[in-house]
Amino acid sequence: MASESGGLTEYIQHHLQHLVPHASKEGFWAVHLDSVSVSLALGVLFCLWFWLKARKATAGVPSKGQAFVEIILEFVDGQVKDVFHGDRRVLGPLALTVFVWVFLMNAMDLLPVDLLPWITEKFGVGHFRAVPTADINMTFAMSLTVFVLIIFYSFKAKGAGGYMRELFTAPFGSSPFLWLPNFLLNVVELLSKPVSLAMRLFGNMYAGELVFMLIAGLFSAGAGLAGWALYGAGIIGYTVWGIFHILIISIQAFIFMVLTIVYISMAHDHH
Amino acid sequence: MDFNATLIGEMISFAILIWFCVHFIWPYLNKAIEERQLKIAEGLNAAERAHADLKAADSKVQAEIKQARLQASEIIDKAQQQANQIIEKARGEAVSEINRLKASAQDDIASMAQRARDELREQVGALAVAGASRIVQREVDASTHKALLDQLAAEI
Numbered sequence: 001m002a003s004e005s006g007g008l009t010e011y012i013q014h015h016l017q018h019l020v021p022h023a024s025k026e027g028f029w030a031v032h033l034d035s036v037s038v039s040l041a042l043g044v045l046f047c048l049w050f051w052l053k054a055r056k057a058t059a060g061v062p063s064k065g066q067a068f069v070e071i072i073l074e075f076v077d078g079q080v081k082d083v084f085h086g087d088r089r090v091l092g093p094l095a096l097t098v099f100v101w102v103f104l105m106n107a108m109d110l111l112p113v114d115l116l117p118w119i120t121e122k123f124g125v126g127h128f129r130a131v132p133t134a135d136i137n138m139t140f141a142m143s144l145t146v147f148v149l150i151i152f153y154s155f156k157a158k159g160a161g162g163y164m165r166e167l168f169t170a171p172f173g174s175s176p177f178l179w180l181p182n183f184l185l186n187v188v189e190l191l192s193k194p195v196s197l198a199m200r201l202f203g204n205m206y207a208g209e210l211v212f213m214l215i216a217g218l219f220s221a222g223a224g225l226a227g228w229a230l231y232g233a234g235i236i237g238y239t240v241w242g243i244f245h246i247l248i249i250s251i252q253a254f255i256f257m258v259l260t261i262v263y264i265s266m267a268h269d270h271h
Numbered sequence: 272m273d274f275n276a277t278l279i280g281e282m283i284s285f286a287i288l289i290w291f292c293v294h295f296i297w298p299y300l301n302k303a304i305e306e307r308q309l310k311i312a313e314g315l316n317a318a319e320r321a322h323a324d325l326k327a328a329d330s331k332v333q334a335e336i337k338q339a340r341l342q343a344s345e346i347i348d349k350a351q352q353q354a355n356q357i358i359e360k361a362r363g364e365a366v367s368e369i370n371r372l373k374a375s376a377q378d379d380i381a382s383m384a385q386r387a388r389d390e391l392r393e394q395v396g397a398l399a400v401a402g403a404s405r406i407v408q409r410e411v412d413a414s415t416h417k418a419l420l421d422q423l424a425a426e427i
Contacts, residue, residue, distance in 0.1 A: 011277075060311075062307070064301075064304050064305075067304045068304050071303060071307060110285075112278065112282055112284070112285045114277055114278040115281065115282070118278055216277055216280070216281060218280075219276055219277040219279075219281070220275070220276060231280060234280050235287070238280065238281060238284035239284045239287045242284060242285070243288065243291055246292075
């Protein structure tokens with residue numbers, strides 16, 4: 001890495017580029033292969049892990065692995081139970097998937113920011129971003145799925161007529177003059193949910209990743225004794241931010257899960 | 272990208288991070304897991320113990336019921352025996368009472384008959400004396416002939 005001022009910018013820009021198919025550098029078909037592959041791999045990992053533990057689950061004293069899975073499961077189920085008072089057979093697994101998957105994807109942030117790109121480069125792939133949740137496409141993919149579920153459960157709980165009536169008559173009242181304000185407000189409220197859900201997670205993870213890159217810039221910031229001092233500061237800063245980041249990734253996964261539960265249980269509520 | 276000092280620095284930090292997790296995060300998770308295991312084990316033990324206790328109590332109850340039934344039948348037997356005895360005794364007493372009453376009644380009858388017979392005898396004696404005195408036309412001295420009259424009355 002070059003040590004002049006342009007080096008850090010170049011370094012960060014390099015790291016902020018997604019892996020896309022060679023044929024389509026831009027546009028609609030510029031699929032972020034890194035986000036897709038890492039999220040898919042982590043999703044499969046989550047499924048395999050929980051499936052194996054569930055398959056070998058005993059009603060007796062659980063093994064440590066089973067106990068760990070049970071603790072996560074009970075924690076998520078407790079959160080769902082607190083918010084949503086209905087049939088939890090869909091919402092429970094949904095919340096569990098959201099929580100564990102988002103957590104695992106966030107946890108990719110803890111890996112050294114240069115590690116995966118260095119490995120992939122050995123296979124001829126230059127750009128590789130390891131954190132799928134720092135990709136706005138990924139967070140929007142999840143939040144739009146939640147959005148579809150909100151719409152689906154609104155229709156399911158209230159019926160098409162009931163939902164339409166609610167869109168036009170709540171929250172101000174049922175006078176015909178209020179139909180338009182009601183509807184506009186409801187549309188804003190509805191659209192704000194997936195946007196805020198996606199932007200919050202993306203913003204946190206993107207910023208976290210960026211801070212890692214900035215600190216990593218210290219490793220090559222100077223020469224001589226000052227360079228070594230900065231190198232030490234970089235190691236300390238990188239570690240401290242990493243430890244702090246453990247908290248952030250947990251909290252962001254938790255918030256995403258809780259908001260998913262809240263939004264879907266709100267879809268069940270009648271005004 | 273080359274393998275360079277940046278990656279080495281990140282790897283050192285990552286190693287420290289792992290060390291941190293091993294020392295300050297994993298113990299808590301492990302503790303939670305072990306507590307859960309312990310709680311479940313204790314719960315299962317308690318359930319098993321309760322099950323065994325229930326079984327023991329059940330068999331104890333069965334034994335006690337058996338015992339009670341036995342005792343009850345014994346008591347009934349004894350009561351029946353006692354009742355029989357009482358009936359026997361009452362019957363014996365009644366019979367002896369009847370006999371006694373019968374005997375005293377017979378005694379009464381006998382004494383009354385004796386008395387009547389004596390009276391009749393005396394009256395017959397008197398009648399005989401009267402008859403005789405009328406036949407001999409004179410006074411018969413009842414006192415001088417008393418022995419004779421008594422003998423006569425005894426013969427009637």
